[in-house]
Amino acid sequence: MPDSYGGQTTQVYLTGYSYWDNTPPGSAQIARPVIHNRAGGTGTYEDPVTLAVGHVKNGGRSTMDFQAGTRFYIERIRKYAIVEDLCGDGNNPQDGPCHSGYNGHPWIDIYVGGRHSDKTFTTSCMYRITGLQNAIINPSPGLPVSPGELAASGCQVF
Template identity: 35%
Template sequence: MRLRYAAGAVLALTLAACTSSPDQMPGLAVPSMDAGGIEISTGNTAQQSFSMPPPPVASISGPAAPPNTTTTTNPAAPPPAPPPNNAPPVNQPKPGPQVQPNATGRLLMFSARDNEPRGSRDIAYPNVLHGQAGGSGTFGDPITFATRQNAMRPGTRIYVPDFRRYFILEDVCGDCGSGDLKLWVGAATDSGVSSCEQALQRTAPYQLNPPDGLPVVSGDLYQNGRCYRP
């Protein structure tokens, strides 16, 4: 609409200039007129100046930023604690009995080779446990030993740590001194058994009336031609 109005104004001014008297043409001065942004001026040179307003500047804006859709997540929760262990405690094995020597004596040896009568396994107290000299050395089957008459009660048990065997009083020795014990080494009658007896003879501690469960190496101290080595 503004452009049509401006064109009309220009045409009207042109016609007015053409119909004016020639006398007036040289000195015609038409004041400037703002026709919607068109500046028209006439004079001796009838100059026309058009000035177009700058086009409106559209406000250009980018697309609206999307809403912040970042989801804040909580850190992972720790796993639940395991249920309490209600299982009964495991029974730990109790320590076994300890070797506790409570006496010391001279330990002598005898065998069937030097027994009375020679070559026999006869004992003074055959009704204690064994009917004759013997035994394996365990608590339930101790080996025969002898002492002086009335030195100990028949059936008394001892444990000798050096030999790791139990012994039981079932015999009497006539050549034993005070505190001497004579241990049965086996039913052998060869000369090797005499050497073994000499090798094993010693003064050593022993445990009187020992408990069951002490370490044991069962068997005769002399067997199959071999002497036990502590």
């Protein structure tokens, strides 16, 4: 159902990925750059955080569950995010949870950063935001934002 912020409100299963568990580990490389050359973003409408989504491989090509450039607003963390990366590795990513979803909900994986944080702290931060979240797909600007890298804030939730 459309909401007053121009998009579609839905529940998603949100997880996080970091500098330390990205592919390849210890990097901020992304597969489908739109705004950023590397995973990042502050979470504002103008600088949304990189988001990875599931995909299906067929004949060497990947079809993403959400098109690159699709924006989300995740209410609980007060961040805008943009699809710029793929979630799920290997020859059959469609067999993994990123594509199949979680209990009927789309699975999205937000970049939490962590390059300047301890790997254990960053992992703990990712667990803090994991779960079903309200999100707006293709939101308008103007929603409340808590800007900054998620890991730097300890993955603050509201």
